[in-house]
Amino acid sequence: MSMEIESKFNMFLNDDGRPKRTGNLMTVSSHIITAVIGSGVLSLAWAIGQLGWIAGPAIMIFFAIVTFFASCLQTECYRTGDLFHGKRNYTYMEAVRSILGGMNVKFCGIIQYVNLVGVCIGYTIASSISMMAVQRSNCYHSKGHDNPCKVDGNAYMIVFGVFEILLSHIPNFDQLSWLSILAAIMSFTYSTIGLLLGILQVSANGTVKGSLTGISVGEITKTQKIWRSLQALGNIAFAYSFSNILLEIQDTLRSPPSEVKTMKKASLISVTMTTIFYMACGCFGYAAFGDLAPGNLLTGFGFYNPYWLVDIANLAIVIHLVGAYQVFAQPIFAYVEERVSDRFTNSSFITKEIHIPVPYSDSTISFSLFRSIWRTIFVIFTTLVAMLLPFFDAVVGILGAIGFWPLTVYFPVEMYIVQRKVPAWSKMWVCLKLLSGVALLISIGAVVGSIAGLQENFKHFKPFNIEY
Template sequence: MPVEAFEIAENGGANLKDVDDDGRPRRTGTLITASAHIITAVIGSGVLSLAWAIAQLGWIIGPTVLIAFSLITWFCSSLLTDCYRAPDPVHGKRNYTYGGAVRAYLGDVKYRFCSLAQYVNLVGVTIGYTITTAISMGAVKRSNCFHRHGHQAPCKVSDTTNMIIFAAIQIVLSQLPNFHELSLLSLVAAVMSITYSSIGLALSIAKIAGGGHVRTTLTGVTVGVDVSGTEKIWRTFQSLGDIAFAYSYSNVLIEIQDTLKSSPPENKVMKKATSIGVSTTTLFYMLCGMLGYAAFGNEAPGNFLTGFGFYDPFWLIDIGNICIAIHLIGAYQVFAQPIFQFFENYIRNRYPENGFIHSERIINIPIIGKFPFSPFRLVWRTLYVIITALVAMIFPFFNDFLGLIGALSFWPLTVYFPVEMYKKQAQISKFSKTGIWLNTLSSACLVVSILAACGSVQGLVQALAHYKPFKVS
């Protein structure tokens, strides 16, 4: 029996039936909840830019890149699931976070590099989701305005106001103590993500069926007609970042796996959940990206539900954007909780005697019932939400921001660390056939990430040159 569980039982703190092998409260996650977490994390705002990304790449390279990113994400995520426990993937010691797994397998130096990459990415995603939700909330108002006054009406909305509303909601939800309390939220968010993806898909099919000529090509936007040669290169690079962002979830995989029951083994369940999650999202991505391109051609908007790619039926557009907002309200928490846990554990270990930091009590809330309240959690998490909202207000650039986040996170978090940990665990030699293949994969993905980052930075620079913060548009 592990020492932690024995001590808890001896002190009367819990029945052994209520704790896992590490002494923590027994985990209750299942294949269904893990799959919901993954779908919530993967099918996010990235799906909205895929029609634009395919338009930059064309009919041949676009779908090929989508499938390639899907296979790489699935393969590397499968490797990562075996790293939840160390050194044995079934009976080893648990790693509660992605960074913890890296430290267990690769040591402190790479752990610090991983933590920097992971938390920069997580912060970026929460900012990106704030931007996307505000745009979708504004799109509902614009859609109704266009319906009443015509498509040429100057229907202006304030993204700043919508970001404030979103931030207020997140301040409340951020008081949930940890990841284990998010199962219901993730299930709702997963349903929402599939719903708005299906709406976008249905609208694309309806637009195609309705006729009308749109120009599509095998190689995407045409140099000299749609864009200049330089713009074609930068947009191609940025589209890689947008697609990489669409598959970004490896940075929370270990945290999701830590919610699973210990029987059957977590890695086996998580591999199944990864296959379900990635295959489901790839199906939607292929359909939304390709049919979106078929509907709009080389003029596909950056966000096909808010672009404005569609105007009618306005009520269906509204439902789609409301679903986006609900989904990203939950997805924000999936990505923010690891940040909260990391910072709070660090501060509590740094100041073990501080009463404000460590105080927590149970309060009764009508309808909700008993809820653990911490003054420190309230103050710091509220401050975090406010800061991310302020950054989103200053840089509300949907496509460029998503592309940059995807580019910065894809190689280190999706590919490099899972590959390196697997090589360590399986004791694969650098110069063996498997070692050479894995190193080649990692190197190729590094090049893709660098190119995607360059394209997104160039897009941000261009956008900033003509932007005035906090304006109504």
């Protein structure tokens, strides 16, 4: 009898003793699209404007290829040793610890979690800008485009923070599938609207604006041209970033089929779809406005009409970012809570879970006082920092630059070399090392350019005085 009970119990558990994972190709693709097609798409017209018609699209395709290739390397690090039955690595940092070890673990942890926190801050900024854009759009419609229509962004950041505090009570990543699917739908909504508005604007202009080399020296100084071009690299890198949560997403997959096979398919689908959207949105945005392409396509008011369509796009951005924030915050929550639980195993405040029955349902909601307090503090922190640094373009550029080399390329390459025992100085080894070296140079340049852009923004900035 006991064996029968144990057998039934094991039906609900994976080989690692954890509850059965329920993710599939659709859910993980939704998670990736939610993470990738984020606020970064809105700055691509500006980025292409700095680089021009030749370098802009070419660099975007380069980042797409590198991102997909590196993600394929990274998926093979979900299990240590055997790709199908080896020990699971639930997080990026755990994979680095299992495969590389040493100082790599600390380096990875610092970069990954700083990047995740930064993305949460960036999404808070972007969502408030979109909410402000809705108010300004309606103001322009009723009072005319000559009216300044100044809007204070602090209140919108606080509203976004309140929503994130509520959603942060969702215990873990696997329970966020519905939110990711909704957010993915919203990302396609506003990307499509931005694309359509760009096409309509090009049609209205009767010509394709822009130049082969981007904004010319004369309109800006030589130094500004260099800094802006480098910052554009960071913006494009940010638009493709999802490597820092790839393994966390992969850990939601059920098997069979193999998690590696499903994740590679999901990466190909997601990167292909996002690249098509990115090329269309970025190129049509640049074609519509040329060198005057705004840093945020839907909130920089390159488009005024139809105002209701612009409003729908910005509301879709807000809904998307509400979900995307959680996709990036959940790995932080899980890491901190696991470490604290391991350290204070006898503390009821830390470990006690209260299961609250859901009315008219057999399910329950898990509640922890520690989890509730700590996650609330985290959201308040990211909201306050966003209010201090409301610079969308520069923040996006810095985040993309910091994360691109180490998280997207370096660690996946090094882990793959160790996992597959790639011989030193073989063709594969040399190619992988060259790729890592090129990515390092791009990241350094993008960081420098983005910091220069941030310094320029600080010249006209007053803390907690967010007006657009």
